[in-house]
Amino acid sequence: MLAIQGLTKIFPAPAGEVVALRDIRLEIGPGRLVTFIGPSGCGKSTLLKIAAGLDASYEGSITLDGRPIEGPSVEKGVIFQEPRLFPWWTVEKNIAANASLRDAAVRRRVGELIELVRLKGFEKAYPSELSGGMAQRVAIARALLRRPKVLLLDEPFGALDAFTRAHMQEVLLDIWQSDRTTMLFVTHDLDEAVFLGQQVVIMNPRPGHIRRVVSVDLPYPRQRTGAPFQEIRGVVLREFEKVEEAPVPDPGAGI
Known part of the structure; x- marks a missing residue:
């Protein structure tokens, strides 16, 4: 169980504090595959870094199986956009x-x-x-x-062409269904978010906070052209369009 309670992340800046994340509250059960989508700068990657134990300067709490995450460990695997x-x-x-x-x-x-x-x-x-x-x-x-108990993926397929990306999504699902490792997957691709995730977490612009969590109650493998998939995609798209239309807060504003 990965539990995030009241998580707020503030960066210092010349013009004042920048609130990257505000009051994130989310619980992710063991073996779940959860995707995160939101506009650039909403704090998705920052959230993954905190979950990985790579950033400990935040307010609130984040725990793995009831124990605070206080740094990197073998319990958490991280995958970036570049293979490195x-x-x-x-x-x-x-x-x-x-x-x-x-x-x-x-x-x-x-x-x-x-x-x-x-x-x-x-x-x-x-x-x-x-x-x-x-x-x-x-x-x-x-x-x-x-x-690892948790695998954190920060746009791992973002640099790939469309054909390779679709193939890699299938590979990832094979891995997840084989190992049932808890996965948090950040993406900018709406179709990818719905195709992979059991839940899609939609985030608002900075200061990033969760707008809505959409459950994707579809069996795997999923058919992108099928009516059930398109219906859920439409729900996510409508929420995401509301996010895009929302005014972006002053980056120098406090909480």
């Missing part, structure tokens, strides 16, 4: 990272992940030999190595 692979390491070594492939348990886990992310046969390939989608699959596998 080591170019001098092979696929299997990038997945193992600082763990030794001489360890039988590590080798076994790396092998499982290579199968899971559909990279069988590319174990000895280097990042320069991979496509963008393949490189991102390596990054996902690396984040899953130590079986």
Whole structure:
């Protein structure tokens, strides 16, 4: 269980304080896949950094299984838009990272992940030999190595072409359905948010706060062209249009 209560994040600025997030309240149960969508600057990435333990200067609380998140840990995996692979390491070594492939348990886990992310046969390939989608699959596998309780994904498919992006969404769902790792997925793509998420969290402009949480009660795999999908997409789109029309607060204003 990831529980966020009254979370407010303020950045210092020359013209005064900038309130990035205000009074975020959200509970995400174990094994849930939740997507976040909102205009640029609404604090989605900031929220993920706090959940990852990469930023501890905030008001309110955020806990994982009842324990405060006080810093990075193996319980939380993070995936960014860029794969950030080591170019001098092979696929299997990038997945193992600082763990030794001489360890039988590590080798076994790396092998499982290579199968899971559909990279069988590319174990000895280097990042320069991979496509963008393949490189991102390596990054996902690396984040899953130590079986984190929560996987935090910050627009991981944003730099990919439409075909590769759709393929990667299918791969991610395969991974989630296999491991049932709790996932928080930030995106700017409305279709992606509805296609992946069991819930879609729609955020207002800065200071970012939750406008609405839309449940997506559709079975997987989802048909994007089907009427049920389009109906829920319409609900999310209408809420998002209201967000886009809302006035943006003064960035120098206090809470």
